Each structure stands twice: as C-alpha cells, then as structure tokens.
Amino acid sequence: MTGYGETVPSLRAEADVWTWITTTDHKRIGILYMVSAFVFFLGGIVEALLMRTQLAVARNTLLGPDAYNQIFTMHGTTMIFLFLMPMQAGLANYVLPLMIGARDMAFPRLNAFGYWLFLFAGLFMYSSFLIGAAPNAGWFAYAPLTEVQFSPGLNIDFWALAILLLGISSTAGAINFIVTTIGLRTRGMSFNLMPLFVWATLVTSLIIVFAMPSLTTGVVLLLVDRRLGGTFFTPGDGGDPLLWQHLFWAFGHPEVYILILPAMGVISEVLPVFARKPIFGYSFIAWSSVAIGFLGFTVWAHHMFAVGLPIIVQALFAASSMIVAVPTGVKIFNWIATLWGGQISLKTSMLFAIGFIGQFVIGGITGVFLAVVPFDWQATDSYFVVAHFHYVLFGGALFGLFAGLYYWLPKFTGRLLDERLGILHFFLILIGFNLTFFPMHLLGLMGMPRRIYTYAPGLGWDNLSLVSAVGGFTIALSVSVFIWNFFSSLRHGQAAGDDPWDAWTLEWATTSPPPPHNFSTVPIVRSRRPLWDLKHPENPDWRTAQPARDASVESKEERVDAGPRRGY
Amino acid sequence: MTQVLGEDIESIAPEVQGSHWPIVLAIALTLVLVGLTTVLVISLAGLALALVALVAWVAQRFQGPSLVDHAPASVLNGASQGAGEAVFEAPLEVFTIQSSRWGLVWFIASEAIFFANLIAAYLYLRVSSQTWPPAGGPHLDLLFPSVNTAILLLSGIPAYYAHRAIKRGDIRGLRIGLVLAALLGAVFLVGQGYEYLTAGFTIRTNVFTAAFFTLTGFHGAHVAAGIGILLTVFLLSLRGRFSAQRNFAVEVASTYWHFVDIVWIVLFTILYLAQ
Numbered sequence: 093m094t095g096y097g098e099t100v101p102s103l104r105a106e107a108d109v110w111t112w113i114t115t116t117d118h119k120r121i122g123i124l125y126m127v128s129a130f131v132f133f134l135g136g137i138v139e140a141l142l143m144r145t146q147l148a149v150a151r152n153t154l155l156g157p158d159a160y161n162q163i164f165t166m167h168g169t170t171m172i173f174l175f176l177m178p179m180q181a182g183l184a185n186y187v188l189p190l191m192i193g194a195r196d197m198a199f200p201r202l203n204a205f206g207y208w209l210f211l212f213a214g215l216f217m218y219s220s221f222l223i224g225a226a227p228n229a230g231w232f233a234y235a236p237l238t239e240v241q242f243s244p245g246l247n248i249d250f251w252a253l254a255i256l257l258l259g260i261s262s263t264a265g266a267i268n269f270i271v272t273t274i275g276l277r278t279r280g281m282s283f284n285l286m287p288l289f290v291w292a293t294l295v296t297s298l299i300i301v302f303a304m305p306s307l308t309t310g311v312v313l314l315l316v317d318r319r320l321g322g323t324f325f326t327p328g329d330g331g332d333p334l335l336w337q338h339l340f341w342a343f344g345h346p347e348v349y350i351l352i353l354p355a356m357g358v359i360s361e362v363l364p365v366f367a368r369k370p371i372f373g374y375s376f377i378a379w380s381s382v383a384i385g386f387l388g389f390t391v392w393a394h395h396m397f398a399v400g401l402p403i404i405v406q407a408l409f410a411a412s413s414m415i416v417a418v419p420t421g422v423k424i425f426n427w428i429a430t431l432w433g434g435q436i437s438l439k440t441s442m443l444f445a446i447g448f449i450g451q452f453v454i455g456g457i458t459g460v461f462l463a464v465v466p467f468d469w470q471a472t473d474s475y476f477v478v479a480h481f482h483y484v485l486f487g488g489a490l491f492g493l494f495a496g497l498y499y500w501l502p503k504f505t506g507r508l509l510d511e512r513l514g515i516l517h518f519f520l521i522l523i524g525f526n527l528t529f530f531p532m533h534l535l536g537l538m539g540m541p542r543r544i545y546t547y548a549p550g551l552g553w554d555n556l557s558l559v560s561a562v563g564g565f566t567i568a569l570s571v572s573v574f575i576w577n578f579f580s581s582l583r584h585g586q587a588a589g590d591d592p593w594d595a596w597t598l599e600w601a602t603t604s605p606p607p608p609h610n611f612s613t614v615p616i617v618r619s620r621r622p623l624w625d626l627k628h629p630e631n632p633d634w635r636t637a638q639p640a641r642d643a644s645v646e647s648k649e650e651r652v653d654a655g656p657r658r659g660y
Numbered sequence: 661m662t663q664v665l666g667e668d669i670e671s672i673a674p675e676v677q678g679s680h681w682p683i684v685l686a687i688a689l690t691l692v693l694v695g696l697t698t699v700l701v702i703s704l705a706g707l708a709l710a711l712v713a714l715v716a717w718v719a720q721r722f723q724g725p726s727l728v729d730h731a732p733a734s735v736l737n738g739a740s741q742g743a744g745e746a747v748f749e750a751p752l753e754v755f756t757i758q759s760s761r762w763g764l765v766w767f768i769a770s771e772a773i774f775f776a777n778l779i780a781a782y783l784y785l786r787v788s789s790q791t792w793p794p795a796g797g798p799h800l801d802l803l804f805p806s807v808n809t810a811i812l813l814l815s816g817i818p819a820y821y822a823h824r825a826i827k828r829g830d831i832r833g834l835r836i837g838l839v840l841a842a843l844l845g846a847v848f849l850v851g852q853g854y855e856y857l858t859a860g861f862t863i864r865t866n867v868f869t870a871a872f873f874t875l876t877g878f879h880g881a882h883v884a885a886g887i888g889i890l891l892t893v894f895l896l897s898l899r900g901r902f903s904a905q906r907n908f909a910v911e912v913a914s915t916y917w918h919f920v921d922i923v924w925i926v927l928f929t930i931l932y933l934a935q
Contacts, residue, residue: 114678198759201679201717208686216693246697253693260689267766275759301770309777313874319696320863322870324785330794330867335784339777 116200117608118189121207123504125182128211132174135218137571139167141564144528148561150549160545161228162247166217168231169251172351173258174214176489180354181206181265183496184293186504188269190599190606191287193278193615193622198271206264213257220250227251230543232344233314235325235336240318249318252311259308266297266304273297278598280617287597287620288371291378292357295385296350302389303346310339334399341392349388351485352452353381355492356423359445362495363427365595366442367434370633373426374620380419387416397468406465413463420456424449439593440514444495447522451487455480458533473543476536482529494521494574501578502592506604507585513577520570527563531556596621679720685713718892718909722901757908764912768919771882775923778878779930782871793868793935798861800872800932808851809928812883815844816921819890823914826897829904835897838910841917842890845883852880875927879920886920889913 112120142163146155155163189197197203220226225246229238238248273294277286286294314336316322323331356377364371371377393401393409401409427449436442458480462468471477494517502508536542540553547553591600598615599606601623619625619633688710695703786792793799822837856873863873893913896902902910 111678113683114680116679116682199763201682201720202763204679205682205685208683209689212686212690213693216690249697253696257689257693263770267763267770270766271759271762274762301766302773305770305774305777308774309781312778312878313781316863316870316874320870322863322874323867324781324870330785330789330792332785332788335781338784339781342777 114204116196116204118185118197118200118203119504119606119608119610121203122182122184122186124207125178125185125210128207128214129175129179129182132170132214133179134571136167136170136175137568139163139170141568143167144561144564146545147547147557149558150547150551150554152546155545157545158228161230161543162221162226164543165227165230165251166221169217169227170214171485172231172347173255174210174217176351176485176493177258177262178207178210179493180296180351181210181262183358183493183500184269184289184354185265187500187599188290188293189272189276190503190602190610191290191597192273192276192281193598193611193617194272194276195610197268198275199268202264203268206261206268209257209261209264213254213261216257217250217254220247225250232340233336234340235314235317235333236327238314238318238336239326241326249315252315252318255311256308256315259304259311262300263304266300269293269297270301278615278617281622284375285617285620286378288360288374288377289354289357292353292360292381295381296353296357299346299350299353299385299388303343303350305343306339307343310336310343313339334396337396337399338392341395342389344395345392346385346388348481348484349384351489352492353384355448355489355496356381358492358496358499359427359448360423361597362441362445362499363430364434365499365593366437366439366445367431368437369430369434370596370621371426372429372432373422376422377426380422383419384416387412387419391416391463394463394468397465398472410463410465414460417456417460424453424456439498440509440511440518441495441498441593443515443518444491444498447518448488448491448495451483451491451525455483455485455488458483471536473541474536475532475540475542478542479529479532479536482525482532486529487525491521494518499593500599501581502588503599503604503606505582505585506588507581508588508592509577509581509585513573513580517570517573517577520573521567524563524566524568524570527566528560529563531560531563535560591623596624598622601626679717681713681717681720685710685717688713715892718896722896722899760908761911764915768916771919772923775878775926778875779926782875782930785867785871789867794866797866797868798859800935802932804851805855805928805932808848808855809924811844811851812848812924813921815841815848816918818844819914819917823907823910826902826907826910827904831897831900831902834902834907834910835894838890838894838897838913842887842894845887845890845917849880849883849887852876872931875931879923879927882920882923886913886917889916 112124115121115124142155143160146152146160185197185203189195217227223246227233227250228247229243229251233248233251236242238252273286273290313322313324317324317326317331323329325331325333325336327333360371360377391409391413393405394413397406397409431446458476462471462477462480498509498514535553535556538552540547540551547557588604590603592604593600598611598617601615602611615622621633625632625634688706691706691709692703693706695701695706818837818840820837822834822841825831825833825837861869863870890913893909896909
C-alpha cells in the first residue's frame with residue numbers, strides 16, 4: 093500500500109564481486125556480516141558435534157586431550173565472537189537504519205571496515221588449525237595457564253591477537269550504532285518513540301564501548317607477558333593471575349548482556365506484531381535494558397567465587413547478581429502481558445520468540461542459583477554451568493536470532509520462508525536443544541566437570557552423555573532444515589511484498605528488499621507505530637493516548653515540529 | 661519541495677559511496693598479526709600498508725567538490741516542510757559533522773576507557789603487592805621527565821591556537837599552530853626514547869617496569885598517532901581545505917591532542933609523582 097519505497101532491485105542482479113568488496117551500504121554489509129557469521133556458526137556446530145561424540149561413551153578415543161582442548165576453546169570463542177556478536181551486528185546493520193528512517197549508518201566506511209576486520213580476524217584465528225596450534229586454554233584463557241612457560245606454542249598468540257582485532261571491530265561497529273541512533277533518527281522520532289530493537293542495540297553498543305577495553309587491556313598485558321617477558325600474571329615479581337580474571341570478567345559479564353540484549357530487542361518487536369497488540373510497558377522494557385546494561389558492570393566477580401575473594405566481597409557480588417534478575421523479570425512480565433489477550437498468530441518467528449521466553453527463564457533461574465555463593469562453590473566448573481549458559485545463550489540469544497531471521501529475512505530477500513519447514517526447524521531445535529542441555533544440569537550436579545575429554549565408565553554419566561550427543565545431532569539436523577528452507581525460499585519462495593506481517597515499524601514501509609537509498613521520502617514519525625498511523629489515517633496512534641501524557645493533538649504536533657532535527 | 665529527496669537523494673549521501681580502503685585497512689591490520697605469528701617483516705609491511713590506507717581514507721573524504729556545493733539550495737536554506745516531505749533544517753555538511761563530532765566523542769571515550777583499564781590494572785598490582793616497586797625495582801628520576809612533561813603540556817597551546825586561528829579564518833595561524841604542536845610532540849617522544857635507553861632497567865626487570873613500559877609505551881604510540889593527525893591536517897591545510905566554516909578535521913586533531921595530553925598528566929602522576 094502506501095509504502096515509501098519505489099523499485100525492487102534484485103540481489104542477484106547486483107552480484108558483482110567488486111561492488112560487494114567496496115560496498116558501504118549498510119544493507120549489503122549487514123548481509124555480509126550475517127552470511128560470514130553463519131559460516132562460522134557451522135564451524136562452531138561441527139566443533140560441538142565432535143565434543144558430544146567424544147563424550148557420548150566413556151573412554152572414547154575420537155579426540156585426544158590436546159585436540160579436545162582446541163575444539164572446546166574454538167567452539168566457545170567462535171560462538172561468542174564469530175557468530176553471536178557479528179550475527180547481531182549484521183541484523184542491526186540491516187534493520188536499524190531502516191527502523192529509524194535513515195538512509196544509511198552514520199559512518200558507512202567505518203561500517204565496512206568493522207565487517208572486514210571481523211572476517212579476517214576470524215579467518216586468522218581459524219588458520220591456526222592449519223598448523224595444528226588452535227587456541228587451547230578455553231574461551232576465557234585463564235592465566236597463568238596462558239603464560240608462555242605453560243603454553244609455549246602459538247595457540248594462545250593466535251587467540252590473543254585475533255581478540256584484539258575483534259575488539260577493534262566491535263567497538264567500531266558499536267560507535268557507529270550509537271552515533272547513528274543519536275544523530276540519524278528521522279523527523280519526529282524521539283528516543284521515546286524508537287522501536288525497542290533500536291533501544292536494545294543502543295544499549296548493547298554502549299556496553300560494548302565500556303566493556304571491550306577491559307578485554308583489550310587483559311590481552312595486551314598477556315601479550316606483553318608472552319612476547320616481551322613481562323610478569324603481569326605470574327606470581328612472584330608482583331604479578332597476579334587474578335588480575336587476568338578481573339580484567340576478563342569485567343568484560344566477560346557485560347558480554348553476556350551484549351549477547352542477550354539484541355535478542356530481547358528482537359522479541360520485543362516480534363511479540364506485539366504476532367499478538368496483534370502494541371507492546372505492553374514500552375518504557376519499562378526500554379529502561380530495563382538500560383538497567384541491565386548498567387548492573388551488568390557490577391557483577392563480574394560472581395565468575396570468581398571459587399578463587400578465594402574476601403567473604404564480604406562475595407556477598408556483595410552475590411547480591412548485585414541477583415538484582416539483575418529484577419529488570420530481566422520486568423521484561424518477561426511485559427512480554428507475557430503483551431501476549432495476554434492478543435490474537436496470537438503462531439508463525440515460525442513467533443514460535444521462536446515464545447521458545448525464547450520459556451528457555452531464557454530456565455537459564456535465568458539457574459543463573460540466580462549460581463549467584464548463591466555456596467551453591468556456586470558446589471557447581472562451579474561443572475556441567476551445570478555449561479547447561480546454565482547454554483540456556484541463556486542458545487535457548488535465549490540464538491532462539492531470539494532465529495525469531496529475528498524468520499521475521500526479517502523476507503525483508504532482506506523479498507521472499508517468504510516456508511512455514512511448514514520453519515515449524516519443523518523450530519520443533520527439531522527445541523527438542524534437540526533440551527535433549528542436549530537439560531541432562532547437563534543433572535550431569536553437573538552428579539559431579540561431571542566441564543572440559544574433560546573423556547571419563548571412566550561406571551560414574552553414572554554414560555546415559556545422560558549419550559542423550560546429550562543425540563540432542564546435539566538433532567540440533568544439527570534442525571539447522572540443515574533451516575538452510576534448506578532459506579535456499580529453497582530464494583528460488584521458490586512466495587513473494588513477500590513490502591509488509592508481509594502487517595507490522596508497524598518503518599522497515600516495512602519500504603520495498604523488500606529496500607532500494608539502495610532505503611526511502612524515497614523521508615518518513616515522519618508521530619508515534620511508536622508509524623506504519624500503523626500510515627495505514628490507519630482515520631485512527632492514528634498519535635491521536636489517541638500514546639504516549640499517554642501527550643493529552644492534546646496540538647501539543648503532539650508541536651512536539652513533532654520542534655522534535656529532534658534529523659534526516660540523512 | 662517534494663522532489664528534493666526523490667531525485668537528489670543519491671547525490672547527497674552522507675559519505676563517499678563505495679570504497680576499497682576499508683578492506684585494505686583490514687587486510688593491513690591482519691597482516692600485522694600474521695607477521696607476529698610468522699616473520700616480523702610481514703608486520704612491518706602491514707603497518708606500512710595500514711598507513712597508506714589511513715591516509716587514503718582521509719583523502720577520500722576530501723576528494724571532489726564539497727557536499728555543500730552540491731546540495732540543493734532548499735537543503736542549504738534549511739527548508740523544512742510539512743508531513744511526508746523532505747526535511748532538512750541545516751546544510752548537509754552540518755549533519756555529517758554533527759555525527760562526526762559524536763563519533764569523535766565516542767572514539768575518545770573508548771580510548772579513555774582503555775587507558776582507565778590499564779591504570780586500574782597498574783593500581784591493582786600496586787595495592788596487592790607488599791612492597792612497591794617490587795624488590796630491585798628502580799626509583800624513577802624526576803627532573804628529566806618533568807621537563808619532558810612540560811614540553812608535552814606546552815604543545816597543547818599551539819594545538820588550541822591552531823583551532824582558534826582557523827575559526828577566525830587565519831590559515832597561517834592554523835599552519836603555525838599545527839607544526840609547532842607536532843614539533844613539541846616529537847621532542848617529547850625523543851625525550852621519552854632517551855629516557856627508555858638510559859633507564860637502567862628493562863621490561864623484564866619486574867612487574868613495575870613491565871607496567872611502566874606498557875603504560876608509557878601505549879601513551880607514546882598515541883602521541884605518535886596524534887603527530888600523524890596534526891601533520892595530515894597540516895598537509896590538507898596546504899591544499900587549502902579549511903576555512904572559518906569548514907574545519908572539522910582541525911577540531912579532530914586538536915581534541916585528540918588535548919586528550920593525549922590529559923592521559924599523560926594522569927600517567928605522570930601515578931607512575932612518577934606517586935612512586
């Protein structure tokens with residue numbers, strides 16, 4: 093109907109390699125990010141399958157200890173730095189400028205630079221497999237194990253150097269998102285009217301800018317130790333291995349929110365559209381992201397309860413960790429209230445969004461368990477922890493990403509994905525995921541440590557480990573269903589049209605895929621659902637009470653005219 | 661009015677459309693890493709390539725006619741009209757510069773947080789060790805570094821002056837300020853090199869010396885980068901790229917230079933004065 097777009101350029105017609113290499117278009121960069129991240133995702137899956145196969149039976153000999161160390165280190169590093177973060181960067185890259193009615197990101201070339209740096213850093217890290225020296229000290233690379241006297245090979249150097257570049261890449265991307273959100277919102281779109289995905293991306297980017305330097309600092313000091321003979325993390329001469337843990341987790345815990353907040357942003361877009369209701373408690377969802385982002389910086393030492401910090405310090409960090417559950421709970425209740433009484437349409441995207449809520453709650457609750465110091469002493473470094481963070485990062489972040497992909501892929505490709513295959517994908521991954529990770533709670537409580545490459549029979553771990561392996565292959569099967577669905581949709585998919593979900597945010601106001609300049613006319617925003625206003629001129633949101641305190645239409649219109657000057 | 665964006669939207673994009681310098685810069689930085697895990701020569705080649713890419717990146721921004729010259733008159737006049745129409749309240753140049761200014765703020769913020777982390781790590785080590793500096797650790801001499809510090813702080817004045825000058829349209833003052841600031845910065849770097857060579861300890865001596873070289877080394881690298889920015893802006897000024905209205909690059913150079921100064925004040929205090 094009354095879209096802002098005009099022509100429908102085909103991706104295929106512009107498949108000239110050089111234009112992709114030199115592109116500064118946020119949509120193309122977004123696609124590059126997502127495709128590359130997905131390829132790394134497949135690598136991470138292969139590594140996971142190797143681990144699950146190795147542990148499926150006791151005393152398996154598929155992988156030796158050294159190979160196993162490399163595999164689990166690369167699995168964690170890949171999924172966090174080379175899949176989840178760049179995948180979300182890709183999604184936000186494509187969607188965020190459209191959602192705020194902008195022509196592009198604020199710094200298009202910096203955007204391209206961030207992508208290429210991520211790609212090459214990832215390839216550099218993976219090139220370590222070629223010389224059999226992949227990183228092997230776990231994704232949090234604890235000193236002094238990573239010091240040169242214990243890890244003399246190049247393994248850790250590959251990890252540390254690649255992490256440096258990835259830090260630059262994600263900081264560049266984050267600054268770009270912040271500036272774009274601050275400066276390029278279309279006319280009338282105050283912060284209070286931004287889509288919640290934009291809020292989530294903004295807060296995520298702020299966390300990246302504030303947290304990433306801690307990791308960079310740790311890695312720099314580690315490299316000084318390894319390459320120049322420093323002693324930062326070696327006891328004696330005044331060095332301290334705990335310094336690494338502080339620096340790492342001062343980054344590492346905010347990183348958890350870097351991974352989960354974008355997924356929460358996706359959920360906050362998907363739920364209202366498929367429940368046919370405006371989001372419930374917009375301000376609470378937006379500001380709880382800010383609260384989570386802030387609190388995320390105050391909880392890092394709960395990763396270090398077993399290292400002998402003073403009791404009072406542990407108590408404080410336990411308390412702050414539990415407080416994080418409050419803004420998280422606020423979000424959960426608002427999402428449920430959004431669903432309440434809605435006309436729910438169970439499209440694949442919606443299924444993933446609902447799956448997100450259920451599984452994320454499980455991960456959140458075990459997170460509160462682990463914040464309790466005595467319980468943490470019991471469960472730390474066991475499979476219970478592995479189960480916990482996979483419920484958050486897989487059941488949470490990944491499900492949120494798939495919800496976003498099923499929601500926005502039609503915008504990117506112009507084709508709808510097949511719903512039946514989508515539902516098959518959803519149920520396979522739901523079953524596979526729970527088969528893989530639920531038993532890990534039990535294994536952990538039965539004393540199975542994480543990161544062991546094999547175990548003796550008769551410890552009671554065999555059956556559950558086998559179940560976990562079966563679950564792992566079910567996940568792999570479900571992902572191949574998704575890949576099949578994606579490629580077949582490109583050929584045979586039903587045309588999506590501008591607005592297949594009858595949605596309310598600006599990205600659906602232009603064509604699918606959008607023209608290079610996104611919008612032919614600069615959209616004007618007067619409410620949180622600008623596209624609803626456009627479709628229902630007789631009953632626009634801004635005429636009714638949203639936001640509630642703007643009583644009169646006149647004052648609303650005044651506000652728009654005096655609103656933030658924005659454009660291109 | 662409605663036509664403004666319909667037709668001209670592609671010609672008034674905020675930045676250069678299409679560029680191969682991002683990928684070249686990314687390759688260059690990756691080469692630096694490859695060199696560090698193989699042979700060092702590759703790293704040097706990577707650094708050289710990175711330098712070329714950075715200069716070309718900046719130059720690309722200054723290529724061609726200014727955006728202001730090409731924007732439709734209605735845009736420049738700050739026309740802003742009713743619903744559904746194109747809206748610009750200010751010249752496009754102002755938009756991109758406001759974004760760039762935010763970009764500069766956040767870039768410097770991220771750098772500042774990095775230095776804050778380095779300093780926090782230093783203080784953590786210092787607080788948690790029994791004696792400081794650790795056994796055999798040096799006591800740093802104060803006289804020479806104080807003079808050197810004075811030189812660096814002094815260099816902030818011409819940097820400030822350069823920015824003031826161009827805002828008045830004084831190109832000559834701009835050039836003098838830039839060169840003087842870069843020169844004083846270079847003197848500081850030479851002084852720091854001299855201090856390193858005559859220190860009588862190395863990065864391996866103990867954790868204090870490791871921290872000393874790491875912190876001052878990273879700061880020194882930032883001074884070098886700052887000199888690079890000052891000189892780049894100087895070269896652009898020779899090509900007549902700045903005026904009283906168009907001088908954002910000068911603002912970048914001078915802001916960054918002040919930032920590097922401030923970091924040094926903190927480092928000097930915790931490393932030298934509070935030994």
